[in-house]
Amino acid sequence: MSAEETSRLSAPERREQILAAAAIVFGERGYAGGTTDAIARQAGVSQAYVVRMFGSKEKLFRASALRAADKVGHAFRDTIATFNGDEDAEQKTLALAAAYTSLVADRGILLTLLHLFALGHDDTLGPLARECFLDTYRIARDEAGLTPEEANAFFARGMLTTVMLAMRLPDDAANPYASELMSCTFGELTTDLITLSQGQVPIDTSGR
Amino acid sequence: MSAEETSRLSAPERREQILAAAAIVFGERGYAGGTTDAIARQAGVSQAYVVRMFGSKEKLFRASALRAADKVGHAFRDTIATFNGDEDAEQKTLALAAAYTSLVADRGILLTLLHLFALGHDDTLGPLARECFLDTYRIARDEAGLTPEEANAFFARGMLTTVMLAMRLPDDAANPYASELMSCTFGELTTDLITLSQGQVPIDTSGR
DNA sequence: TCTCGATGTAATCAACTGATTACTACATAT
Protein backbone atom coordinates (compact mmCIF):
# COMPACT_ATOMS: atom_id res chain seq x y z
CA MET A 1 0.00 0.00 0.00
CA SER A 2 2.61 2.57 0.99
CA ALA A 3 5.69 3.44 -1.03
CA GLU A 4 3.94 2.72 -4.28
CA GLU A 5 5.59 4.40 -7.25
CA THR A 6 2.25 5.13 -8.88
CA SER A 7 2.37 8.01 -11.30
CA ARG A 8 -0.46 10.51 -11.62
CA LEU A 9 -3.89 9.43 -10.58
CA SER A 10 -7.25 11.08 -11.02
CA ALA A 11 -8.49 13.08 -8.07
CA PRO A 12 -11.17 10.52 -7.12
CA GLU A 13 -8.60 7.74 -7.17
CA ARG A 14 -6.20 9.70 -4.99
CA ARG A 15 -9.03 10.62 -2.70
CA GLU A 16 -9.88 6.99 -2.13
CA GLN A 17 -6.23 6.12 -1.65
CA ILE A 18 -5.82 8.84 0.94
CA LEU A 19 -9.01 7.80 2.71
CA ALA A 20 -7.74 4.23 2.92
CA ALA A 21 -4.48 5.52 4.38
CA ALA A 22 -6.37 7.76 6.78
CA ALA A 23 -8.40 4.79 8.05
CA ILE A 24 -5.20 2.94 8.89
CA VAL A 25 -3.49 5.87 10.58
CA PHE A 26 -6.53 7.24 12.43
CA GLY A 27 -7.47 3.67 13.33
CA GLU A 28 -4.14 3.10 15.03
CA ARG A 29 -3.45 6.51 16.51
CA GLY A 30 -6.82 8.20 16.80
CA TYR A 31 -7.83 11.64 15.59
CA ALA A 32 -5.44 13.78 17.60
CA GLY A 33 -2.60 11.26 17.36
CA GLY A 34 -2.84 10.66 13.64
CA THR A 35 -0.84 13.25 11.73
CA THR A 36 -1.57 14.37 8.21
CA ASP A 37 2.06 13.61 7.49
CA ALA A 38 1.72 9.98 8.51
CA ILE A 39 -1.38 9.67 6.35
CA ALA A 40 0.39 11.27 3.41
CA ARG A 41 3.34 8.93 3.81
CA GLN A 42 1.03 5.93 4.01
CA ALA A 43 -0.73 7.06 0.84
CA GLY A 44 2.51 7.90 -0.94
CA VAL A 45 1.78 11.59 -1.47
CA SER A 46 2.94 14.83 0.10
CA GLN A 47 1.51 16.16 3.35
CA ALA A 48 0.48 19.38 1.64
CA TYR A 49 -1.62 17.48 -0.86
CA VAL A 50 -3.54 15.63 1.83
CA VAL A 51 -4.48 18.82 3.59
CA ARG A 52 -5.40 20.63 0.40
CA MET A 53 -7.56 17.84 -0.96
CA PHE A 54 -9.74 17.73 2.16
CA GLY A 55 -9.44 21.32 3.35
CA SER A 56 -8.41 20.47 6.89
CA LYS A 57 -7.47 17.56 9.07
CA GLU A 58 -10.86 17.59 10.71
CA LYS A 59 -12.67 17.41 7.40
CA LEU A 60 -10.44 14.50 6.41
CA PHE A 61 -11.32 12.72 9.64
CA ARG A 62 -15.01 13.31 9.11
CA ALA A 63 -14.76 11.93 5.59
CA SER A 64 -12.79 8.97 6.88
CA ALA A 65 -15.33 8.23 9.60
CA LEU A 66 -18.29 8.59 7.24
CA ARG A 67 -16.63 6.26 4.77
CA ALA A 68 -16.07 3.72 7.53
CA ALA A 69 -19.66 3.89 8.72
CA ASP A 70 -20.80 3.62 5.12
CA LYS A 71 -18.78 0.45 4.64
CA VAL A 72 -20.36 -1.08 7.72
CA GLY A 73 -23.81 -0.10 6.51
CA HIS A 74 -23.17 -1.60 3.08
CA ALA A 75 -21.86 -4.85 4.57
CA PHE A 76 -25.03 -5.13 6.66
CA ARG A 77 -27.34 -4.30 3.77
CA ASP A 78 -25.61 -6.79 1.50
CA THR A 79 -26.21 -9.46 4.11
CA ILE A 80 -29.79 -8.43 4.72
CA ALA A 81 -30.42 -8.64 0.99
CA THR A 82 -29.69 -12.36 1.13
CA PHE A 83 -32.45 -12.96 3.68
CA ASN A 84 -35.59 -14.61 2.32
CA GLY A 85 -37.80 -14.01 5.36
CA ASP A 86 -37.55 -17.51 6.80
CA GLU A 87 -34.53 -16.83 9.03
CA ASP A 88 -34.93 -16.72 12.77
CA ALA A 89 -33.21 -14.10 14.88
CA GLU A 90 -30.18 -16.24 15.61
CA GLN A 91 -29.54 -16.95 11.95
CA LYS A 92 -29.81 -13.28 11.09
CA THR A 93 -27.57 -12.26 13.94
CA LEU A 94 -24.94 -14.82 12.98
CA ALA A 95 -24.96 -13.68 9.37
CA LEU A 96 -24.63 -10.04 10.38
CA ALA A 97 -21.83 -10.88 12.81
CA ALA A 98 -19.97 -12.69 10.04
CA ALA A 99 -20.39 -9.64 7.82
CA TYR A 100 -19.05 -7.43 10.59
CA THR A 101 -15.99 -9.52 11.31
CA SER A 102 -15.24 -9.71 7.60
CA LEU A 103 -14.76 -5.95 7.74
CA VAL A 104 -11.60 -6.50 9.76
CA ALA A 105 -9.88 -7.15 6.46
CA ASP A 106 -10.59 -3.55 5.45
CA ARG A 107 -7.86 -2.27 7.62
CA GLY A 108 -8.58 0.55 9.99
CA ILE A 109 -12.24 1.25 9.43
CA LEU A 110 -13.52 -0.49 12.55
CA LEU A 111 -10.79 1.10 14.64
CA THR A 112 -11.42 4.55 13.19
CA LEU A 113 -15.06 4.20 14.20
CA LEU A 114 -14.05 3.17 17.70
CA HIS A 115 -11.88 6.27 18.02
CA LEU A 116 -14.73 8.37 16.72
CA PHE A 117 -17.10 6.93 19.32
CA ALA A 118 -14.55 7.52 22.06
CA LEU A 119 -14.51 11.21 21.09
CA GLY A 120 -18.23 11.60 21.68
CA HIS A 121 -17.59 14.50 24.07
CA ASP A 122 -16.09 16.63 21.33
CA ASP A 123 -18.34 19.51 20.33
CA THR A 124 -18.06 18.95 16.60
CA LEU A 125 -17.14 15.27 16.35
CA GLY A 126 -19.60 14.08 19.01
CA PRO A 127 -22.73 14.61 16.92
CA LEU A 128 -21.07 12.79 14.04
CA ALA A 129 -20.25 9.87 16.32
CA ARG A 130 -23.83 9.55 17.51
CA GLU A 131 -25.16 9.89 13.98
CA CYS A 132 -22.88 7.16 12.63
CA PHE A 133 -23.70 4.82 15.46
CA LEU A 134 -27.44 5.36 15.41
CA ASP A 135 -27.57 4.98 11.62
CA THR A 136 -26.08 1.54 12.01
CA TYR A 137 -28.41 0.69 14.87
CA ARG A 138 -31.34 1.74 12.70
CA ILE A 139 -30.29 -0.70 10.00
CA ALA A 140 -30.21 -3.56 12.49
CA ARG A 141 -33.64 -2.68 13.84
CA ASP A 142 -35.62 -1.59 10.80
CA GLU A 143 -33.92 -3.30 7.90
CA ALA A 144 -32.73 -6.52 9.51
CA GLY A 145 -35.80 -6.64 11.69
CA LEU A 146 -34.06 -7.42 14.96
CA THR A 147 -35.90 -6.76 18.21
CA PRO A 148 -34.42 -4.21 20.62
CA GLU A 149 -33.04 -7.03 22.76
CA GLU A 150 -31.54 -8.81 19.77
CA ALA A 151 -30.03 -5.63 18.43
CA ASN A 152 -28.66 -4.84 21.85
CA ALA A 153 -26.94 -8.21 22.18
CA PHE A 154 -25.63 -7.90 18.65
CA PHE A 155 -24.07 -4.50 19.18
CA ALA A 156 -22.63 -5.58 22.52
CA ARG A 157 -20.78 -8.42 20.82
CA GLY A 158 -19.71 -6.08 18.05
CA MET A 159 -18.22 -3.60 20.48
CA LEU A 160 -16.32 -6.29 22.35
CA THR A 161 -15.00 -7.60 19.05
CA THR A 162 -13.87 -4.16 17.99
CA VAL A 163 -12.17 -3.39 21.29
CA MET A 164 -10.37 -6.73 21.29
CA LEU A 165 -9.04 -6.06 17.82
CA ALA A 166 -8.05 -2.52 18.76
CA MET A 167 -6.12 -3.92 21.70
CA ARG A 168 -4.38 -6.39 19.41
CA LEU A 169 -5.44 -9.21 21.66
CA PRO A 170 -4.48 -11.67 18.90
CA ASP A 171 -0.87 -10.73 19.70
CA ASP A 172 -1.46 -12.34 23.09
CA ALA A 173 -2.84 -15.56 21.61
CA ALA A 174 -0.37 -17.47 23.81
CA ASN A 175 -2.10 -16.11 26.91
CA PRO A 176 -4.74 -18.67 27.96
CA TYR A 177 -7.21 -16.01 29.08
CA ALA A 178 -6.84 -14.10 25.83
CA SER A 179 -7.19 -17.20 23.70
CA GLU A 180 -10.22 -18.37 25.67
CA LEU A 181 -11.89 -15.00 25.26
CA MET A 182 -11.14 -14.90 21.56
CA SER A 183 -12.44 -18.40 20.91
CA CYS A 184 -15.58 -17.51 22.78
CA THR A 185 -16.10 -14.24 20.92
CA PHE A 186 -14.98 -15.15 17.42
CA GLY A 187 -15.95 -18.82 17.35
CA GLU A 188 -14.73 -20.61 14.24
CA LEU A 189 -13.28 -17.43 12.77
CA THR A 190 -10.73 -17.13 15.57
CA THR A 191 -7.69 -18.47 13.72
CA ASP A 192 -8.57 -16.50 10.60
CA LEU A 193 -8.85 -13.28 12.56
CA ILE A 194 -5.60 -13.95 14.38
CA THR A 195 -3.60 -14.43 11.19
CA LEU A 196 -5.39 -11.51 9.57
CA SER A 197 -4.68 -9.20 12.46
CA GLN A 198 -1.04 -10.20 12.73
CA GLY A 199 -0.41 -9.79 9.02
CA GLN A 200 -1.02 -6.05 9.14
CA VAL A 201 2.30 -4.26 8.91
CA PRO A 202 3.05 -1.24 11.07
CA ILE A 203 2.77 2.21 9.57
CA ASP A 204 5.81 4.28 8.72
CA THR A 205 6.99 6.18 11.76
CA SER A 206 10.23 7.81 10.63
CA GLY A 207 10.67 11.58 10.65
CA ARG A 208 9.28 14.08 8.23
CA MET B 1 -13.34 20.48 41.24
CA SER B 2 -11.48 23.00 39.13
CA ALA B 3 -10.68 26.57 40.22
CA GLU B 4 -10.41 25.53 43.81
CA GLU B 5 -8.40 27.96 45.92
CA THR B 6 -6.82 25.15 47.92
CA SER B 7 -3.54 26.11 49.54
CA ARG B 8 -0.58 23.78 49.75
CA LEU B 9 -1.32 20.09 49.82
CA SER B 10 0.88 17.12 50.51
CA ALA B 11 2.36 15.41 47.50
CA PRO B 12 0.11 12.33 47.75
CA GLU B 13 -2.96 14.56 47.94
CA ARG B 14 -1.88 16.58 44.91
CA ARG B 15 -1.05 13.39 43.10
CA GLU B 16 -4.55 12.05 43.60
CA GLN B 17 -6.05 15.39 42.59
CA ILE B 18 -4.04 15.45 39.39
CA LEU B 19 -4.91 11.84 38.63
CA ALA B 20 -8.60 12.65 39.01
CA ALA B 21 -8.18 15.59 36.66
CA ALA B 22 -6.22 13.44 34.22
CA ALA B 23 -9.01 10.86 34.14
CA ILE B 24 -11.49 13.55 33.14
CA VAL B 25 -9.29 15.13 30.48
CA PHE B 26 -7.87 11.91 29.02
CA GLY B 27 -11.35 10.40 29.18
CA GLU B 28 -12.78 13.16 27.05
CA ARG B 29 -9.91 13.85 24.69
CA GLY B 30 -7.80 10.70 24.70
CA TYR B 31 -4.06 10.40 25.23
CA ALA B 32 -2.81 12.47 22.32
CA GLY B 33 -5.63 14.99 22.57
CA GLY B 34 -5.41 15.55 26.29
CA THR B 35 -2.83 18.22 27.10
CA THR B 36 -0.90 18.47 30.32
CA ASP B 37 -2.06 22.06 30.46
CA ALA B 38 -5.74 21.09 30.41
CA ILE B 39 -5.08 18.57 33.17
CA ALA B 40 -3.20 21.16 35.22
CA ARG B 41 -6.01 23.64 34.80
CA GLN B 42 -8.58 21.04 35.79
CA ALA B 43 -6.55 20.20 38.89
CA GLY B 44 -5.88 23.85 39.71
CA VAL B 45 -2.10 23.66 39.50
CA SER B 46 0.51 24.76 37.00
CA GLN B 47 1.35 22.77 33.89
CA ALA B 48 4.97 22.51 34.94
CA TYR B 49 4.01 20.88 38.20
CA VAL B 50 1.95 18.21 36.49
CA VAL B 51 4.83 17.22 34.24
CA ARG B 52 7.38 17.26 37.01
CA MET B 53 5.33 15.20 39.41
CA PHE B 54 4.90 12.36 36.94
CA GLY B 55 8.08 12.76 34.88
CA SER B 56 6.35 12.84 31.52
CA LYS B 57 2.94 12.91 29.93
CA GLU B 58 3.18 9.25 29.06
CA LYS B 59 3.97 8.26 32.64
CA LEU B 60 1.02 10.32 33.80
CA PHE B 61 -1.23 8.54 31.34
CA ARG B 62 0.04 5.16 32.47
CA ALA B 63 -0.60 6.07 36.09
CA SER B 64 -4.05 7.35 35.16
CA ALA B 65 -4.90 4.18 33.27
CA LEU B 66 -3.61 1.92 36.02
CA ARG B 67 -5.60 3.85 38.59
CA ALA B 68 -8.72 3.47 36.44
CA ALA B 69 -8.21 -0.27 36.01
CA ASP B 70 -7.56 -0.55 39.71
CA LYS B 71 -10.84 1.16 40.52
CA VAL B 72 -12.70 -1.25 38.27
CA GLY B 73 -10.95 -4.19 39.90
CA HIS B 74 -11.79 -2.94 43.38
CA ALA B 75 -15.43 -2.40 42.46
CA PHE B 76 -15.63 -5.96 41.19
CA ARG B 77 -13.88 -7.42 44.21
CA ASP B 78 -16.08 -5.50 46.61
CA THR B 79 -19.10 -6.99 44.87
CA ILE B 80 -17.65 -10.47 44.78
CA ALA B 81 -16.99 -10.23 48.51
CA THR B 82 -20.74 -9.96 49.10
CA PHE B 83 -21.38 -13.30 47.38
CA ASN B 84 -22.20 -16.20 49.70
CA GLY B 85 -21.89 -18.97 47.12
CA ASP B 86 -25.62 -19.46 46.54
CA GLU B 87 -25.90 -16.99 43.65
CA ASP B 88 -26.49 -18.26 40.14
CA ALA B 89 -24.68 -16.80 37.15
CA GLU B 90 -27.37 -14.28 36.36
CA GLN B 91 -27.41 -12.88 39.87
CA LYS B 92 -23.65 -12.54 39.89
CA THR B 93 -23.61 -10.93 36.46
CA LEU B 94 -26.29 -8.45 37.46
CA ALA B 95 -24.45 -7.49 40.62
CA LEU B 96 -21.20 -6.99 38.74
CA ALA B 97 -22.95 -4.97 36.05
CA ALA B 98 -24.43 -2.72 38.73
CA ALA B 99 -20.97 -2.26 40.20
CA TYR B 100 -19.62 -1.37 36.77
CA THR B 101 -22.27 1.19 35.95
CA SER B 102 -21.83 2.76 39.38
CA LEU B 103 -18.31 3.62 38.25
CA VAL B 104 -19.77 6.12 35.82
CA ALA B 105 -19.99 8.50 38.76
CA ASP B 106 -16.20 8.45 39.03
CA ARG B 107 -15.83 10.72 36.10
CA GLY B 108 -13.48 9.77 33.32
CA ILE B 109 -12.10 6.45 34.45
CA LEU B 110 -14.21 4.29 32.15
CA LEU B 111 -13.54 6.60 29.23
CA THR B 112 -9.82 6.71 29.93
CA LEU B 113 -9.78 2.92 29.80
CA LEU B 114 -11.66 2.96 26.51
CA HIS B 115 -9.09 5.33 25.02
CA LEU B 116 -6.33 3.11 26.35
CA PHE B 117 -7.88 0.05 24.71
CA ALA B 118 -8.27 1.92 21.43
CA LEU B 119 -4.52 2.60 21.48
CA GLY B 120 -3.66 -1.08 21.58
CA HIS B 121 -1.47 -0.72 18.49
CA ASP B 122 0.89 1.61 20.29
CA ASP B 123 4.25 -0.01 21.02
CA THR B 124 4.43 1.07 24.64
CA LEU B 125 0.77 1.62 25.56
CA GLY B 126 -0.51 -1.51 23.81
CA PRO B 127 0.93 -3.98 26.31
CA LEU B 128 -0.50 -1.90 29.14
CA ALA B 129 -3.92 -1.97 27.49
CA ARG B 130 -3.89 -5.76 27.16
CA GLU B 131 -2.63 -6.15 30.72
CA CYS B 132 -5.35 -3.94 32.19
CA PHE B 133 -8.06 -5.66 30.21
CA LEU B 134 -6.93 -9.20 30.90
CA ASP B 135 -6.50 -8.48 34.60
CA THR B 136 -10.15 -7.50 34.74
CA TYR B 137 -11.18 -10.51 32.71
CA ARG B 138 -9.24 -12.72 35.11
CA ILE B 139 -11.21 -11.35 38.04
CA ALA B 140 -14.49 -12.18 36.35
CA ARG B 141 -13.38 -15.71 35.54
CA ASP B 142 -11.39 -16.78 38.58
CA GLU B 143 -12.70 -14.64 41.40
CA ALA B 144 -16.33 -14.22 40.39
CA GLY B 145 -16.40 -17.73 38.96
CA LEU B 146 -18.10 -16.89 35.69
CA THR B 147 -17.84 -19.37 32.83
CA PRO B 148 -16.12 -18.23 29.63
CA GLU B 149 -19.50 -17.70 27.98
CA GLU B 150 -20.86 -15.75 30.92
CA ALA B 151 -17.74 -13.62 31.15
CA ASN B 152 -17.91 -13.01 27.43
CA ALA B 153 -21.49 -11.80 27.55
CA PHE B 154 -20.69 -9.66 30.58
CA PHE B 155 -17.77 -7.91 28.94
CA ALA B 156 -19.72 -7.43 25.74
CA ARG B 157 -22.41 -5.55 27.64
CA GLY B 158 -19.77 -3.61 29.49
CA MET B 159 -18.10 -2.46 26.30
CA LEU B 160 -21.38 -1.37 24.77
CA THR B 161 -22.18 0.54 27.95
CA THR B 162 -18.81 2.27 27.91
CA VAL B 163 -19.03 3.21 24.25
CA MET B 164 -22.53 4.57 24.65
CA LEU B 165 -21.41 6.76 27.54
CA ALA B 166 -18.34 7.88 25.61
CA MET B 167 -20.60 8.89 22.74
CA ARG B 168 -22.79 10.85 25.13
CA LEU B 169 -25.80 8.97 23.89
CA PRO B 170 -27.77 10.28 26.89
CA ASP B 171 -27.61 13.67 25.17
CA ASP B 172 -29.77 12.13 22.44
CA ALA B 173 -32.35 10.80 24.88
CA ALA B 174 -35.03 12.46 22.74
CA ASN B 175 -34.09 10.21 19.84
CA PRO B 176 -36.34 7.13 19.96
CA TYR B 177 -33.60 4.77 18.80
CA ALA B 178 -31.15 6.11 21.34
CA SER B 179 -33.66 5.93 24.18
CA GLU B 180 -34.70 2.43 23.20
CA LEU B 181 -31.10 1.26 23.15
CA MET B 182 -30.35 2.88 26.49
CA SER B 183 -33.40 1.38 28.19
CA CYS B 184 -32.43 -2.00 26.84
CA THR B 185 -28.80 -1.69 27.97
CA PHE B 186 -29.14 0.12 31.25
CA GLY B 187 -32.52 -1.21 32.39
CA GLU B 188 -33.80 0.50 35.51
CA LEU B 189 -30.65 2.58 35.87
CA THR B 190 -31.35 4.43 32.62
CA THR B 191 -32.76 7.65 34.06
CA ASP B 192 -30.09 7.76 36.74
CA LEU B 193 -27.33 7.39 34.18
CA ILE B 194 -28.87 10.04 31.94
CA THR B 195 -29.00 12.65 34.67
CA LEU B 196 -25.57 11.64 35.91
CA SER B 197 -24.05 11.90 32.45
CA GLN B 198 -25.65 15.23 31.69
CA GLY B 199 -24.59 16.76 34.98
CA GLN B 200 -20.92 16.55 34.12
CA VAL B 201 -19.66 20.00 33.26
CA PRO B 202 -17.29 20.55 30.34
CA ILE B 203 -13.62 21.01 31.00
CA ASP B 204 -11.95 24.39 30.72
CA THR B 205 -10.94 25.03 27.14
CA SER B 206 -9.66 28.61 27.16
CA GLY B 207 -6.10 29.50 26.19
CA ARG B 208 -2.96 28.94 28.14
C1' DT C 1 13.82 32.71 64.64
C1' DC C 2 16.17 30.59 61.23
C1' DT C 3 17.03 26.97 58.27
C1' DC C 4 15.94 23.59 54.93
C1' DG C 5 13.36 20.53 52.45
C1' DA C 6 9.09 20.30 49.98
C1' DT C 7 5.41 22.56 47.38
C1' DG C 8 4.67 25.24 43.63
C1' DT C 9 5.14 28.71 39.63
C1' DA C 10 6.67 31.93 35.69
C1' DA C 11 9.30 32.06 31.81
C1' DT C 12 11.14 29.95 28.14
C1' DC C 13 12.68 26.42 24.79
C1' DA C 14 12.63 23.10 21.12
C1' DA C 15 10.06 19.98 18.55
C1' DC C 16 6.05 18.95 16.15
C1' DT C 17 2.37 19.77 13.08
C1' DG C 18 -1.50 21.77 10.32
C1' DA C 19 -1.79 25.00 7.06
C1' DT C 20 -0.30 28.17 3.26
C1' DT C 21 2.19 29.69 -0.74
C1' DA C 22 4.57 29.51 -4.78
C1' DC C 23 6.07 26.62 -7.76
C1' DT C 24 6.70 22.36 -11.22
C1' DA C 25 5.09 18.68 -14.36
C1' DC C 26 2.00 16.31 -16.89
C1' DA C 27 -2.03 15.57 -19.88
C1' DT C 28 -5.44 16.90 -23.13
C1' DA C 29 -7.79 19.71 -26.54
C1' DT C 30 -7.61 22.93 -30.12
Added chain:
DNA sequence: ATATGTAGTAATCAGTTGATTACATCGAGA
Protein backbone atom coordinates in the same frame (compact mmCIF):
# COMPACT_ATOMS: atom_id res chain seq x y z
C1' DA D 1 2.93 22.92 -30.77
C1' DT D 2 1.07 25.57 -27.43
C1' DA D 3 -2.20 26.79 -24.08
C1' DT D 4 -4.64 25.49 -20.03
C1' DG D 5 -6.27 23.19 -16.19
C1' DT D 6 -5.24 19.54 -13.02
C1' DA D 7 -2.06 16.69 -10.17
C1' DG D 8 1.45 17.21 -7.18
C1' DT D 9 5.50 19.05 -4.32
C1' DA D 10 9.17 21.82 -1.64
C1' DA D 11 9.70 25.25 1.44
C1' DT D 12 8.12 27.63 5.05
C1' DC D 13 5.21 29.69 8.68
C1' DA D 14 2.81 30.11 13.00
C1' DG D 15 0.48 28.03 16.77
C1' DT D 16 0.59 24.44 20.12
C1' DT D 17 2.62 21.68 23.58
C1' DG D 18 5.71 18.75 26.50
C1' DA D 19 9.61 19.61 28.88
C1' DT D 20 13.23 22.27 31.44
C1' DT D 21 15.20 25.77 34.41
C1' DA D 22 15.48 29.05 37.73
C1' DC D 23 13.18 31.00 41.17
C1' DA D 24 9.58 31.87 44.94
C1' DT D 25 6.97 30.52 49.11
C1' DC D 26 5.36 27.80 52.76
C1' DG D 27 5.91 25.02 57.00
C1' DA D 28 8.06 22.18 60.47
C1' DG D 29 11.94 21.23 63.40
C1' DA D 30 16.37 22.69 65.93
